[in-house]
Amino acid sequence: MDLGGGTELTEVDFGDGTVVSGKAPQSPVSNEFYYIVSDKCTECMGFHEEPQCAAVCPVDCCVPDPEHVEEEETLLAKKAWLHAEA
Ligand code: SF4
Numbered sequence: 001m002d003l004g005g006g007t008e009l010t011e012v013d014f015g016d017g018t019v020v021s022g023k024a025p026q027s028p029v030s031n032e033f034y035y036i037v038s039d040k041c042t043e044c045m046g047f048h049e050e051p052q053c054a055a056v057c058p059v060d061c062c063v064p065d066p067e068h069v070e071e072e073e074t075l076l077a078k079k080a081w082l083h084a085e086a
Pocket of ligand 1: 036040041042043044051052053054
């Protein structure tokens with residue numbers, strides 16, 4: 001999977017001097033577990049009333065990370081960045 005998958009990202013600047021193409025294949029974080037890339041998760045803000053992965057997960061494995069809480073304004077800014085909204 002690439003970083004741009006499902007978004008309008010053409011490149012991603014990690015802020016440490018590293019810039020990668022949105023189309024460049026990335027190594028998976030795990031081949032054993034499903035995971036959510038928090039830099040791309042907007043908690044479905046702007047699209048749905050609630051996080052859709054959590055809403056449909058039959059075993060309640062999509063849970064909030066207390067170490068990574070984001071405000072609505074931050075999530076909406078991320079949505080705008082991901083989808084190239086002006
Ligand atoms: S909350 Fe929404 S955006 Fe985030 S991983 Fe789940 S389905 Fe994707």
